[in-house]
Amino acid sequence: MAAITTAMPLAAAPLNNELAGLLLDHPQIRAAAKTLEASRNGVGQAAAGYFPTVSATAETGHELVDSPAERSSTDGQAGNPSSRTPQTASLTVTHNIFNGFLTDSQVRTARLNKEISSIGL
Secondary structure (H helix, E strand, O other): OOHHHHHHHHOOOHHHHHHHHHHHHHHHHHHHHHHHHHHHHHHHHHHHOOOOOOEEEEOOOEEEEOOOHHHHOOOOOOOOEHHHHHHHEEEEEOOOOOOOOHHHHHHHHHHHHHHHHHOEE
């Protein structure tokens, strides 16, 4: 048996290109980058304790009142049930005055977690 072999030139990718591809594709490195991103978001979430909370509610709807007291009233309804459309709205602003340095502690903890995540990356 005769074998014919030909020499093909081999080309290796530069080390920088391989390292860049490794940084983009390696699952552990990608997981560490996502952990760092989550830690950065955690700092903002912890700092939210310094800001006020605003809550708004609104209600509207049709209401039919059919009760003996309503039918016997002398409001011109002649014994018929009355209907109305009640509307209510409320706005509440809450701001924490002092919580025993809880927010300060949460922000410090979040910043330390961010530093730990950046070291792990």
